[in-house]
Amino acid sequence: MSTAEQNRGLVWKDTEAELKAKPPNSIGRIYIPDRLLGWIIPVSVLVVWELLARLGVLPPNWLPAPTVVCQTIYQLAVAGDLFKHAGMTIARVAVGFLLGASAGTLLGGLTGYLPVARKLLDPSLQALRGVPSIAWVPLFLLWLGIQETSKITLIALGAFFPVYLNLSVAMRHVDPKLLEVGKLYRLSNFQMVRRLILPAALPEYIVGLRSGLGLAWMFVVAAELLGASSGIGYLMVDGEMTGRASIILASVILFAALGKATDWMMNAVGRRLLGHRAR
Amino acid sequence: MDSDSFRQGGTVDIQIARKAFVGSQGKLLALRDILLAISPGEFVCVVGGSGCGKTTLLRIIAGLETEYEGAVFLDGKRVTGTGLDRGVVFQEHRLLPWLTVHDNVAFGIAGLSRAERVAKIRHYVNLVGLDEFEYEYPHQLSGGMSQRVAIARALVGHPEVLLLDEPFASLDALTRMRMQQEILGIWEAERTTVVLVTHDIEEAVYLADRVVIMSPQPGTIRNVLPVPLSRPRDRTDREFVRVRKSVHDELFAPGSMARLALENS
Numbered sequence: 001m002s003t004a005e006q007n008r009g010l011v012w013k014d015t016e017a018e019l020k021a022k023p024p025n026s027i028g029r030i031y032i033p034d035r036l037l038g039w040i041i042p043v044s045v046l047v048v049w050e051l052l053a054r055l056g057v058l059p060p061n062w063l064p065a066p067t068v069v070c071q072t073i074y075q076l077a078v079a080g081d082l083f084k085h086a087g088m089t090i091a092r093v094a095v096g097f098l099l100g101a102s103a104g105t106l107l108g109g110l111t112g113y114l115p116v117a118r119k120l121l122d123p124s125l126q127a128l129r130g131v132p133s134i135a136w137v138p139l140f141l142l143w144l145g146i147q148e149t150s151k152i153t154l155i156a157l158g159a160f161f162p163v164y165l166n167l168s169v170a171m172r173h174v175d176p177k178l179l180e181v182g183k184l185y186r187l188s189n190f191q192m193v194r195r196l197i198l199p200a201a202l203p204e205y206i207v208g209l210r211s212g213l214g215l216a217w218m219f220v221v222a223a224e225l226l227g228a229s230s231g232i233g234y235l236m237v238d239g240e241m242t243g244r245a246s247i248i249l250a251s252v253i254l255f256a257a258l259g260k261a262t263d264w265m266m267n268a269v270g271r272r273l274l275g276h277r278a279r
Numbered sequence: 280m281d282s283d284s285f286r287q288g289g290t291v292d293i294q295i296a297r298k299a300f301v302g303s304q305g306k307l308l309a310l311r312d313i314l315l316a317i318s319p320g321e322f323v324c325v326v327g328g329s330g331c332g333k334t335t336l337l338r339i340i341a342g343l344e345t346e347y348e349g350a351v352f353l354d355g356k357r358v359t360g361t362g363l364d365r366g367v368v369f370q371e372h373r374l375l376p377w378l379t380v381h382d383n384v385a386f387g388i389a390g391l392s393r394a395e396r397v398a399k400i401r402h403y404v405n406l407v408g409l410d411e412f413e414y415e416y417p418h419q420l421s422g423g424m425s426q427r428v429a430i431a432r433a434l435v436g437h438p439e440v441l442l443l444d445e446p447f448a449s450l451d452a453l454t455r456m457r458m459q460q461e462i463l464g465i466w467e468a469e470r471t472t473v474v475l476v477t478h479d480i481e482e483a484v485y486l487a488d489r490v491v492i493m494s495p496q497p498g499t500i501r502n503v504l505p506v507p508l509s510r511p512r513d514r515t516d517r518e519f520v521r522v523r524k525s526v527h528d529e530l531f532a533p534g535s536m537a538r539l540a541l542e543n544s
Contacts, residue, residue, distance in 0.1 A: 178373060180343060181373050181375070181386070184361045185361075186360075199375070274377075
């Protein structure tokens with residue numbers, strides 16, 4: 001082992017020792033592990049909420065107890081409604097996100113690599129980005145009708161911009177010192193993109209995909225609230241019409257759970273793609 | 280060097296009239312009248328203070344700078360751009376963080392069959408003493424180890440000339456001394472021509488057959504001193520100290536810009 005490696009070993013040990021020596025979170029004398037700290041508030045809120053609902057302080061048609069909401073979800077699942085509506089929503093998000101992210105990747109890659117393409121396209125796209133996306137809804141409805149096309153277009157639009165922006169910027173900001181390495185080894189333009197620019201831009205691209213997916217979920221809610229005969233958003237509208245707060249809350253929880261699950265999946269894929277590189 | 284007749288290539292003939300950079304302050308003359316001929320297998324160190332154009336000189340030989348008056352010839356052929364006949368190591372290792380040591384070194388070769396490539400990469404990873412780390416990622420390596428990977432990457436394509444731009448400047452003193460020994464070992468094994476740029480006089484005298492002393496504004500060659508010492512060299516030896524002093528005196532001679540810069544600071 002060389003001294004450099006030994007030095008490294010020593011440095012590692014030091015930081016580990018420091019981490020261990022760090023004082024733990026504690027309130028008074030009670031020690032609380034880090035992982036549990038974040039659970040304190042939500043669990044307390046749920047307990048208080050349940051108690052207030054059971055004691056009749058909260059009217060059940062206004063804010064039903066958490067257990068009642070859980071029951072509603074269970075009933076929806078048993079009746080088959082849950083899978084029908086959730087499946088529809090997931091399909092819309094999937095198709096919309098796929099279209100939006102593909103377009104974002106294509107145009108982001110183009111503008112990131114070719115300065116001419118950036119000068120040509122970027123000002124227009126930035127101007128379009130300035131429009132709050134929900135403002136397109138009436139036009140989409142007018143042009144594309146109330147069926148799936150308008151919904152998917154809206155979702156795709158939401159997913160497009162983060163993907164486009166992150167990829168385009170990341171490709172333009174690759175460390176010129178690394179590009180010089182490519183130049184030294186006489187990489188062709190294609191190899192330059194494949195072996196240097198794309199891998200270097202990958203972390204930010206994945207961040208773009210994640211925020212694009214987040215926006216896709218936001219926009220599917222908007223699309224389904226504005227007129228749908230299926231989907232979790234439709235369940236929400238139905239709950240509102242029929243005055244069943246438990247259905248609305250169940251839908252909120254479903255949206256949150258599905259959004260979180262797909263984000264977790266995207267994150268897992270991203271981590272796999274990034275492999276062991278330094279983060 | 281006569282003993283290196285088995286390796287034919289590696290002659291560098293530098294004839295740079297002027298090299299200027301155009302910046303916000305107007306034109307800045309970086310190099311003027313650089314005439315230097317380097318023989319195959321020779322180890323040349325270029326010393327000078329910051330801003331003397333030594334890095335620019337190296338970048339011109341590497342083919343990374345092509346806008347200048349004059350010409351550089353490698354084995355009689357004019358240098359017009361980068362090429363695999365020259366290996367370059369920068370002050371920073373410039374490894375690609377998403378590739379293993381093996382794949383980073385692989386960047387330096389093209390062609391060959393897969394098996395030949397793998398064998399060659401392994402050879403050079405071993406040569407720089409990193410056999411155990413072949414499939415590690417750069418962030419898992421120390422500064423000295425990373426720089427050794429960069430050297431392996433520069434050597435794996437069998438360049439005629441190895442160009443090193445202050446390769447050990449960011450390393451601690453002890454690691455630097457070992458790296459200097461290692462680069463001598465590699466040079467003896469590979470018999471490439473080496474041009475190493477440094478601001479460290481002792482490093483130059485320890486390594487070089489000839490020391491090129493540059494002075495700034497504009498960057499010119501002040502003198503070229505041979506180092507008539509056999510290897511391995513002893514840094515505390517009287518002759519070594521004498522050569523070091525003569526390089527030092529040349530660099531800080533009365534009226535030299537380096538001396539002026541020192542006095543003004």
